[in-house]
Amino acid sequence: MSRAGSEHAIRVWLAELAWSPALGLRAEVLIEAAGDRFTAVTPDVEQAPADAVRLAGLTMPGLANAHSHAFHRALRGITQASRGTFWTWRERMYEVADRLDPDSYLDLATATYAEMALAGVSCVGEFHYLHHGAGGTPYDDPNQMGRAMIEAASRAGVRITLLDTCYLSGGLAADGRQQPLEGPQLRFGDADSAAWAARVDALGADANGALGPYARAGAAVHSVRAVPPGQMPEVVAWSHRYGAPLHAHLSEQVAENRACLAAHRATPAEVLGAAGALGPRSTAVHATHLTSSDIGLLGGLRCHVCLCPTTEADLADGIGPARAMADAGSPLTLGSDSQAVIDLLEEARRVELGERLASSERGHFTAAELATAATEAGHASLGWPDAGELVPGGLADFCTVALDSPRTAGASAATALESVIFAASATDIRHLVVGGREVVADGRHLLVPDVPAALAAAIAAVHR
Ligand SMILES: [Zn+2]
Secondary structure, eight states: OBSSSSTTOEEEEEEEEEEETTTEEEEEEEEEEETTEEEEEESSOSSOOTTOEEEEEEEEEOEEEEEEOGGGGGGTTGGGSSOOOHHHHHHHHHHHHHHOOHHHHHHHHHHHHHHHHHTTEEEEEEEEOOOSSGGGOOOSSTTHHHHHHHHHHHHHTOEEEEEEEEOOOSEEOTTSOEEOOOGGGGGGOOSSHHHHHHHHHTTOOOTTSEEETTEEEEEEEOOTTTSOGGGHHHHHHHHHHHTOOEEEEESOSHHHHHHHHHHHSSOHHHHHHHTTOOSTTEEEEEOOSOOHHHHHHHHHTTOEEEEOHHHHHHTTOOOOOHHHHHHHTOOEEEOOBTTSSOOHHHHHHHHHHHHHHHHSOOOSSOHHHHHHIIIIIHHHHTTOTTSSSOOTTSBOOEEEEOSSSTTTTTOOGGGHHHHHHHHOOGGGEEEEEETTEEEEETTEESSSSOHHHHHHHHHHHHHO
16 A cells, blocks of 8 residues: 655555565565665564555565576577477577567567466566667667666566677588678677677666666677677676676587587586686576586676576477576576576476486485576576665565466465465466566556567567
């Protein structure tokens, strides 16, 4: 209930159960916010104020989707009807990329981010490389596509970190030669990393990388396949200038490692490390096929690792060494990546279940560790260190998961987090609040009234 009509309205909720990394699991938690920040989080409240909104179920920080390519949502299902490999899937992905323009991408990304909001996602890291028009011709505003992503997140009510991606070459041949961009890839490219940096500067971020209260700028090196090592330091320097996150796809495929070794006599992690691209503000996405020395390198530099287990399963990538990377010092985060599904709870449990399948043993990650990856760590990796916790002063972003759905009914209070992480799904998200504002209430999106219709229309427009 709002006690004032302004943007500084004081809001009060009473969570039946609440969990966050620092709070742990607590009952009868009074959550208060003014404007976009929590002002108090008080467990074991016996008498709640009369105007407190009761949140039945388990309330937790909003989920951070740390790795997204919004347009891949248009591929869902279609790519399941055929056989093939990561590389044949990539051809289908390029066909969709080739058809989008700023208007159709705005519609598709708005609907996709609205699906994320319904899944409890309060912040998305958009790994954005579809920059230019046909043949690589820049739009009048060369950041028009990136601005469309920011507008889409705003319309869907979620925070965004636009990870503007440097993408300069078409790949590494098996003999290690860097290949030119061709076909749809031409839309991804900039002349070189200096041109990339000049274009991203023109986004207009402030000295801290902020593009507004709900949007930030970040950088990405697409991969060692797409950026020659000599071009990486410029991207790293840009990220340091703004204190911004720096993400990179890393060792998703064995073929990438092979080509990188042939070209540079070093693993992809070693190439990124030598360019200064790995550190506590960095995220290595996938990190599926690492040497033990790579694991030590990433962990020693406190580099985040973003696991995208449903995509990695969907694309037959493999199972990354999650426990070993966490033990080495890398905070783990989660992403929906190819949007094969959008369900951060499934991503979270698959980290543990992948380890079980690979090791024939149970119990590698606790539910709290997996939930931390989906919340606090994910936000930190996207440049929002004051989100992802239910704590006074933190950004007032949270979601509530039903404990009375067919999947979660019968959950006991003591193991409610285990029930949510190991059995709940995106459809069990009841509420989402971002910056103190309700975005999803009782399972309904309040800003995009019919999310399935918006998705259907946007996807049909791409395939028309
Ligand atoms: Zn990706």
